[in-house]
Amino acid sequence: MSAHQHYDIIVIGAGMAGASVAAELAGAGRVVLLERESHPGYHTTGRSAALYTQAYGPPVIRALSRASYTFFLGQGPGNPPAGLLRPRGALFVARADQAGKLDAMRSALDSVVEPQTAEQLRARSPLLRDGYASAGLFDNSAADIEVHGLHQHYLSHFRAEGGSLITRAEVKGLVRIGADWQVETQDQVLHAPIVINAAGAWADIIAEMAGVAPKGLRPLRRTALLVDPPTGIVPDAWPMVVDVEEQFYLKPDAGKLLISPADETLSEPCDAQPEELDIAICVDRIQTAFDLQIRRIDHKWAGLRSFLPDGDPMAGYATDAPGFFWLAGQGGYGIQSAPATARSAAALVQGNDLPADVLDLGVTVAALSPARLRVAA
Template identity: 40%
Template structure:
């Protein structure tokens, strides 16, 4: 079977699906997904929270640009996908430099005393704290509603998603890419590389040297909830040193070691030793013994060398578009990056400022 389109998007996570949806109003789009359904990897394993001050300056700009869409995704026929949560960062004496670095340039965040921090999260060990900071505007994201909204919009506009379609070969001739995937052939003048941890692998199939997208494993576990009134209203709470974080999750407590172990692209699973060490660090910070892990999992967060996303046409090869390196920010920046990708692919004016667009360009690694 052979199909043609204006744009082929490789990768059915929220990056690829979001970009495809935003393209679909003005272009024929086909999404190629290796798994039997979209969203099987990082998208389905997200901590699912919007934190405006999370990430470097480029990412904070993308967070701000994404917020209005997340609050009112009317184009997807959805109401807000956000709900109140808050984020509390806590620091001992040794963590103060990390806390100060986070606060540098942050907006909408307030310093707190250890006493105030413990009022918000009663299981914290007050004697270990010297400072804290609270971002009240941090909010939970209903990732599935957002993701399914993008899928419905894509299909409504005539876009298609081919599953069980791993890309096997890429070639370009006379201005058209030919992609062999899952035994079928697809052709389009533009290929969008939204393949997450496999972004450099896909580039290699296209004959391009890698940019340096590095997958990092992130592990999480579900614990029984503390039997404390008001638990569901606790904020996400985390060590400023990023040694662990935790948040209420549907009547349970989700805890992550905040690990970033470099790995090859694969379907990630939890490493028992990494999880045990992380839960130990968490347990030392709280008055709450870890007696049982109900379940655990891992996902891959893929970073470019400067930890900013890579979005734009590759200057070495016509029609090859990067949408990769979102790290741990892929869900909350998806609205801004999906719109930007569509605008750049179709030659439209971009809503983002030129400085941010330049900071995302793959050309920054190729000069």
């Protein structure tokens, strides 16, 4: 094991959350980013459906997503690269028996979405079965996110600002010694007064290791498949289609169709893999809603989306341990809200208020604070 090394901040987890906040903080001191796998983003970040939409998620997430929009356009702080968004559009479709859910969604998102008749839905997504959906909503601003480009931007910016990335660095021990946290990996012992817990599905495990009360994080498995469209059809210009109750989604993907049953199966933190039952449910739901015969699956995978009990993300210092900063619970929205979440978390780490644009959209320190959550039983 190498000699002890001292930093100002240790970030645990180099997925999108960890990489982005580390990049925002790199110029403020000596920052090290630890990743348990051989390369960053192996788990949830690398398995995202990669859609930006302001019509997705609870109010705090939608506000953070709106505050991230200029970054995705290649503008604003952080020198974002161009080309992070590609126009896609998103259709939220409802059967006749789902009319109440559609009305509720329209009321919550009236300024973001446009009502659609059944005929308009089929014109935008020709594979929808005639008679399946009675009405829907269209989010014209929805776009594909270049997830790899976004993640690599943050990692490159982090390194350029002097940050250190260490892979194959699973945390084996985490304890407060005096004014510092001591983080032990297989090969190194590191010290810093501040530890940022951005470990995704493993965040509660990291907290317990540190003697910090867990927050009831729930890793939920989601399955995705890649299949062929009908012969002769090129779906690339079509919008993503999402069931209004999120029972499935279908999204064009480089000449293929990415489909999911939008499952949310509670899981232990792990390298999630798809299960045959979820695959069968996915195929059944998609073939029920779309004129699509799925005879072969090109690729299948699963990822974990981690939610806190109230569904909102958490960014703030623990109330029961000095210098332990939570950055967790982004659920399925962590990519689209990452730029604003990272700026917000970096501000809070340094004892500052939230960025003005985030405050203007109604996000408060209290809404992000770990103190809002009861200790998990």
